[in-house]
Amino acid sequence: MDASRAYSKTDLMRLAIEEHLKCTQFPRVGAVVTKDGIVLSTGHRGERGNLHAERIALEKLSEEDCRGATVYTTLEPCVALHDGQTVGSCAELLVESGVAEVVIGVLDPNATIYSQGYRKLLENNIAVSFFNRKLRAAVEEETFDVGRVDKLVGSGKRRVPVVHSGIELTVHFSESDTRTIPISWRTLQPMHGFVDLGSRNGAIRVAAGVRDFGDVTDPKVFRFPSHYARMTQGMIAIVQPEGCTFYVLIQLLQLFDSDILFRWECRNDR
Numbered sequence: 226m227d228a229s230r231a232y233s234k235t236d237l238m239r240l241a242i243e244e245h246l247k248c249t250q251f252p253r254v255g256a257v258v259t260k261d262g263i264v265l266s267t268g269h270r271g272e273r274g275n276l277h278a279e280r281i282a283l284e285k286l287s288e289e290d291c292r293g294a295t296v297y298t299t300l301e302p303c304v305a306l307h308d309g310q311t312v313g314s315c316a317e318l319l320v321e322s323g324v325a326e327v328v329i330g331v332l333d334p335n336a337t338i339y340s341q342g343y344r345k346l347l348e349n350n351i352a353v354s355f356f357n358r359k360l361r362a363a364v365e366e367e368t369f370d371v372g373r374v375d376k377l378v379g380s381g382k383r384r385v386p387v388v389h390s391g392i393e394l395t396v397h398f399s400e401s402d403t404r405t406i407p408i409s410w411r412t413l414q415p416m417h418g419f420v421d422l423g424s425r426n427g428a429i430r431v432a433a434g435v436r437d438f439g440d441v442t443d444p445k446v447f448r449f450p451s452h453y454a455r456m457t458q459g460m461i462a463i464v465q466p467e468g469c470t471f472y473v474l475i476q477l478l479q480l481f482d483s484d485i486l487f488r489w490e491c492r493n494d495r
């Protein structure tokens with residue numbers, strides 16, 4: 226890294242990733258503070274005690290340096306989880322420091338943090354954007370000790386970023402079962418209240434009028450199979466590509482500015 230040179234946005238994302246790769250524990254987090262492409266400071270989790278990467282990087286700088294800076298962080302900044310925390314949250318610190326922009330690698334899938342860091346920044350007029358798709362995928366794979374992040378197994382709930390060209394996921398019937406169904410989320414239009422769920426030709430049926438997985442007893446009663454479904458909040462779709470011996474129910478729970486929350490459930494086709 227050259228302290229006198231102006232880096233491109235992509236290079237700065239890469240430098241934040243280099244930082245997070247220095248972490249010896251999960252989750253890995255790296256941060257880079259910049260102004261006009263010039264790197265002012267860097268930080269990674271584990272560099273100084275239990276402090277978070279964003280704090281380590283910002284505390285190396287003067288108040289004036291922090292003001293108006295752009296911070297690249299590989300993981301969504303944390304929020305205060307309970308009153309009386311000895312060290313404030315990174316989202317608070319970023320707001321107090323007068324940072325102008327935050328560029329995030331991945332959103333924190335932790336249900337407690339649950340998009341709150343991202344929202345807190347926006348509410349305080351900090352511009353928020355995301356790493357490009359390719360780098361985001363790399364960060365997702367390396368941040369948590371959970372194996373592949375594009376993998377959905379059995380049933381559950383997940384929040385995923387649907388920025389740029391969307392996200393491709395693979396639904397696995399169970400950890401030991403090799404059967405899979407490919408799905409994708411794209412064309413998020415939060416202002417219009419929808420996001421497109423995709424899969425193979427004729428694989429998707431909308432469970433019209435159904436609001437609970439328990440009310441789907443026979444997926445075949447739903448008509449007009451398609452390669453995609455335009456999903457609005459609460460809507461349920463059934464995905465079963467031709468020849469697949471199981472199907473997956475997917476419900477869109479919530480739409481955010483750049484990401485969505487959904488749940489899924491795999492069922493054997495009987």
Ligand SMILES: [Zn+2]
Pocket residue numbers: 277278279302303304314315316
């Ligand atoms: Zn933090």
